[in-house]
Amino acid sequence: MPFLEVKIAxxxxxxxxxxxxxxxxxxxVAVLGTQPEWVTIHINEFERENWAVGGxxxxxxxxxxxx
Amino acid sequence: MPFLEVKIAxxxxxxxxxxxxxxxxxxxVAVLGTQPEWVTIHINEFERENWAVGGxxxxxxxxxxxx
Amino acid sequence: MPFLEVKIAxxxxxxxxxxxxxxxxxxxVAVLGTQPEWVTIHINEFERENWAVGGxxxxxxxxxxxx
Amino acid sequence: MPFLEVKIAxxxxxxxxxxxxxxxxxxxVAVLGTQPEWVTIHINEFERENWAVGGxxxxxxxxxxxx
Amino acid sequence: MPFLEVKIAxxxxxxxxxxxxxxxxxxxVAVLGTQPEWVTIHINEFERENWAVGGxxxxxxxxxxxx
Amino acid sequence: MPFLEVKIAxxxxxxxxxxxxxxxxxxxVAVLGTQPEWVTIHINEFERENWAVGGxxxxxxxxxxxx
Numbered sequence: 215m216p217f218l219e220v221k222i223a224x225x226x227x228x229x230x231x232x233x234x235x236x237x238x239x240x241x242x243v244a245v246l247g248t249q250p251e252w253v254t255i256h257i258n259e260f261e262r263e264n265w266a267v268g269g270x271x272x273x274x275x276x277x278x279x280x281x
Numbered sequence: 282m283p284f285l286e287v288k289i290a291x292x293x294x295x296x297x298x299x300x301x302x303x304x305x306x307x308x309x310v311a312v313l314g315t316q317p318e319w320v321t322i323h324i325n326e327f328e329r330e331n332w333a334v335g336g337x338x339x340x341x342x343x344x345x346x347x348x
Numbered sequence: 349m350p351f352l353e354v355k356i357a358x359x360x361x362x363x364x365x366x367x368x369x370x371x372x373x374x375x376x377v378a379v380l381g382t383q384p385e386w387v388t389i390h391i392n393e394f395e396r397e398n399w400a401v402g403g404x405x406x407x408x409x410x411x412x413x414x415x
Numbered sequence: 416m417p418f419l420e421v422k423i424a425x426x427x428x429x430x431x432x433x434x435x436x437x438x439x440x441x442x443x444v445a446v447l448g449t450q451p452e453w454v455t456i457h458i459n460e461f462e463r464e465n466w467a468v469g470g471x472x473x474x475x476x477x478x479x480x481x482x
Numbered sequence: 483m484p485f486l487e488v489k490i491a492x493x494x495x496x497x498x499x500x501x502x503x504x505x506x507x508x509x510x511v512a513v514l515g516t517q518p519e520w521v522t523i524h525i526n527e528f529e530r531e532n533w534a535v536g537g538x539x540x541x542x543x544x545x546x547x548x549x
Numbered sequence: 550m551p552f553l554e555v556k557i558a559x560x561x562x563x564x565x566x567x568x569x570x571x572x573x574x575x576x577x578v579a580v581l582g583t584q585p586e587w588v589t590i591h592i593n594e595f596e597r598e599n600w601a602v603g604g605x606x607x608x609x610x611x612x613x614x615x616x
Contacts, residue, residue: 215491215540218488219488228330231331231338234510234514235333237512241502246502254334257331258327267483267589268585268586268588282399282401282406283355285352285353286354304375308375313356320601322602324599326596326599332349370538387537390532391532403440416558420555421577443569464499467522468522469521522552
């Protein structure tokens with residue numbers, strides 16, 4: 215039944231997304247005692263220029279990072 | 282006043298989106314007795330590789346489907 | 349596969365929620381050709397004092413309404 | 416047209432919410448050049464025990480704070 | 483930087499929420515290589531009568547369950 | 550601690566996004582008395598063909614506008 219949305223910066227590999235989906239699902243199953251089939255995961259990627267902390271867009275705040 | 286967000290896989294036609302917006306709005310008007318002008322719809326398309334059920338990304342779970 | 353969240357004011361009856369879930373699901377099945385079992389609906393109720401249009405909280409904008 | 420959701424801890428006064436709705440709307444109007452009537456604001460209050468940073472729920476991380 | 487929202491039925495204990503926050507954060511740190519301090523978790527609890535799968539509200543679909 | 554998501558049509562300049570992040574953060578700091586570093590902003594851009602009011606997709610409703 216749980217629905218999980220995780221917002222991360224765009225640019226992660228398919229392997230990372232695969233591992234993210236698998237391990238987040240495992241975590242929910244272990245902690246909540248739910249069935250894997252009941253867990254839906256949405257990886258919501260944001261452009262770095264659409265995310266800000268402390269009033270600064272991500273590219274201004276962390277110009278050296280790509281993800 | 283209602284705000285409705287529907288998350289669907291990317292790849293539907295403009296006609297389908299048009300019909301989706303129209304019919305979801307009609308449904309809210311019929312059930313809630315609100316005015317069409319008060320209904321906002323957001324079609325939030327996700328990439329199939331960003332959606333997982335049962336710990337598997339959509340392309341791994343349903344390799345034969347494109348939407 | 350679709351996930352639908354509808355934000356409405358708190359105060360609707362269980363019958364209205366039941367009808368809302370049924371008819372929104374029917375609409376997605378009819379328009380997208382998906383299976384009912386793949387449709388998840390989240391009715392996200394908000395307190396009227398937590399919703400604003402035009403800069404005014406709902407109770408100030410529509411003092412005569414209860415939902 | 417913009418829709419803004421702000422997640423804050425439960426416990427703010429109605430006056431604070433009123434000021435929040437008004438000033439966030441003013442900000443969107445000033446920066447985006449939209450009309451106030453097109454701006455919807457949703458104040459989504461969370462319980463402090465439902466919010467975590469650094470793996471710690473808010474009451475454990477900031478035991479001295481009430482909001 | 484990641485922001486994670488997990489929607490679960492209301493009724494879990496504080497211990498479960500604590501474990502959920504800790505283990506989801508650990509998972510994101512392990513998979514994405516981020517710092518714990520950058521991870522925010524929002525446990526968004528829904529009432530069972532506000533959640534539907536297959537067009538049926540949760541209490542009608544699973545009358546025997548309380549969470 | 551606050552997390553703010555604003556949904557706007559795609560097509561705004563980087564300068565506008567920068568100003569949006571800065572001024573929304575300032576607003577939250579001024580009204581809530583929080584620290585800038587605790588404020589996260591997510592600018593969630595939607596395609597105009599994915600947004601509807603009154604049952605009409607944005608391009609049909611406002612064919613003359615580009616954002």
